[in-house]
Amino acid sequence: MRIKTSLVTAGALAALLLLAGCTDARDKESADVATLRSGGPAPATTPSAATRERPVVRPDEGGDVFDRYVEVFNKCLNGEGVAGPKQDRPDLKKYERNKEAARKCDHLYPETWMERERRTNPEFADLLRETARCLVDRGHKVTVGGDPIAIRYEDNAGANKAYEDEQDCQRKAFRESVENYRKGGS
Structure with missing residues (x-):
């Protein structure tokens, strides 16, 4: 019986050692893989133009x-082989080469602070209505509407006449944003 118990104990011990050896091998393999993956610095990533x-x-x-x-x-x-515009933003969707240039360069085309506000400020429509009320108080005939929402004048002459007042009214209505831009924020 003693021999039988010794054989069972030896078998169990051998199984444990074998299992330990396998686990140790797997751990070493995992460590090798982890070392290979994290051995060097992460590749530099640049944000996409989008x-x-x-x-x-x-x-x-x-x-x-x-x-x-x-x-x-x-x-x-x-630099991408496409002629740039004189003033207006070009429509770069016409040719494949232009599409590639647009992907690489579009982030460089400027936007006005009001364009940024339209895109990012959830209160834009309300502040635009406040701008319109200011213009009406100054004697201009304007409405607010359209898609995208904007201040609408009866004609170009009215818009030209109101230019300075519109700039002033925008700065007053969007005063918090204007202050943020002055401080260097966006």
């Missing part, structure tokens, strides 16, 4: 700043 924010022309900046941003955009397009 996630990068376009530069913003702030309320205290003028057309010269916009033009400088457009120059950078045009240089990028030229």
